[in-house]
Amino acid sequence: MNQVILEVNELSKEYKGKNESVKAVSDVSFTLRKGETFSLVGESGCGKTTLGRCIVRGIESTSGHIYYQKSEDEKIDFLSLKRKTLKEVRQDIQMIFQDPYSSLNPRMTVFDIISEPLRVTKKMKKAEIEERVKEIALKTGLNVSYLKRYPHSFSGGQRQRIGIARALITNPKVVVCDEAVSALDVSIQAQIINLLKDLQDEFGMTYLFISHDLSVVEHISDRVAVMYLGRIIEVAKTEELFTNPLHPYTEALLSAVPVANPDVKMQRKILKGEVPNPANRPTGCHFHTRCEYRTKRCMQESPDLVEVSEGHYSACHYAKELSLKGVVSH
Ligand code: SF4
Numbered sequence: 001m002n003q004v005i006l007e008v009n010e011l012s013k014e015y016k017g018k019n020e021s022v023k024a025v026s027d028v029s030f031t032l033r034k035g036e037t038f039s040l041v042g043e044s045g046c047g048k049t050t051l052g053r054c055i056v057r058g059i060e061s062t063s064g065h066i067y068y069q070k071s072e073d074e075k076i077d078f079l080s081l082k083r084k085t086l087k088e089v090r091q092d093i094q095m096i097f098q099d100p101y102s103s104l105n106p107r108m109t110v111f112d113i114i115s116e117p118l119r120v121t122k123k124m125k126k127a128e129i130e131e132r133v134k135e136i137a138l139k140t141g142l143n144v145s146y147l148k149r150y151p152h153s154f155s156g157g158q159r160q161r162i163g164i165a166r167a168l169i170t171n172p173k174v175v176v177c178d179e180a181v182s183a184l185d186v187s188i189q190a191q192i193i194n195l196l197k198d199l200q201d202e203f204g205m206t207y208l209f210i211s212h213d214l215s216v217v218e219h220i221s222d223r224v225a226v227m228y229l230g231r232i233i234e235v236a237k238t239e240e241l242f243t244n245p246l247h248p249y250t251e252a253l254l255s256a257v258p259v260a261n262p263d264v265k266m267q268r269k270i271l272k273g274e275v276p277n278p279a280n281r282p283t284g285c286h287f288h289t290r291c292e293y294r295t296k297r298c299m300q301e302s303p304d305l306v307e308v309s310e311g312h313y314s315a316c317h318y319a320k321e322l323s324l325k326g327v328v329s330h
Helices: 048-055 083-092 110-119 126-139 144-148 156-168 186-203 214-220 238-243 248-255 296-300
Strands: 004-016 021-033 037-041 063-071 074-077 093-096 174-178 206-211 223-228 231-237 306-309 312-314
Touching: 004 048, 004 206, 021 037, 021 048, 021 206, 021 231, 037 048, 037 214, 048 093, 048 174, 048 206, 063 083, 083 093, 093 156, 110 126, 110 144, 110 156, 126 144, 126 156, 156 186, 186 214, 206 214, 214 238, 223 238, 223 248, 231 238, 231 248
Parallel strands: 037 206, 037 223, 093 174, 174 206
Antiparallel strands: 004 021, 004 063, 063 074, 223 231, 231 312, 306 312
């Protein structure tokens, strides 16, 4: 799992308004390794969904690079691709959307929805497309008889299976799952997560899993990155991040995760104040307005994301000194 498949390099997305500009994503760098599940977590508005959309080129980034390792000797500068080549390469990098109610076109049959990504490249014959759609429908737990129906006749869980089938129809190598289970009931969430895991085991895809729900993230991820105000402020392997956080923001997020063991009492850290306006970020460390450990230095100097221990990165001046609380393993 050490082979890098996608490299995100100093990626930024800025929205310019009349009087102010907002950097929704700010100089973000990370790598995705082949076959892993890498999660992006953070409160709403932290930039994780914008980042996911930049990665599939649903929206265009303002600066930075994304390199896609298509094969051992073919590395593609994904953001520089022009329309025709982009269409083809995009087959390898797909997205599953959050809301299975609004992401499926209500006027299209399930067959047309699932087959659309194949039809745009016009490379397959009709019979081949039919065969492939049936195959992926069965893999994602959809009855073939559903294919003639319209999305409104399905439950949330079934609609999300349709969304997954559509994303996987092109045999992608990287799948961005944007809050893919957030809109579903808890019991259905577990079914969809298990489906995603089974499909990953079978096809070896890499997932970029975007979620605000740390319980789900703990269950599904190999590594986790925490975002705050458009930046990554901590990255580590899942167990390491959950048991030994090295950033006060991560500690506060973890203290809100429900613990299954009734003998373990977590002291919940209530984050003070709202997330600051991204158009007017605090000086120094952007988290200093809400951080209980801040010093004068934090208000003046912006901390870089540095490797504190092997594979564990933190953007806090005091990552080595602070003794932060994680969650006890469940
Ligand atoms: Fe808190 Fe300072 Fe660390 Fe920022 S740099 S997280 S303000 S202790």
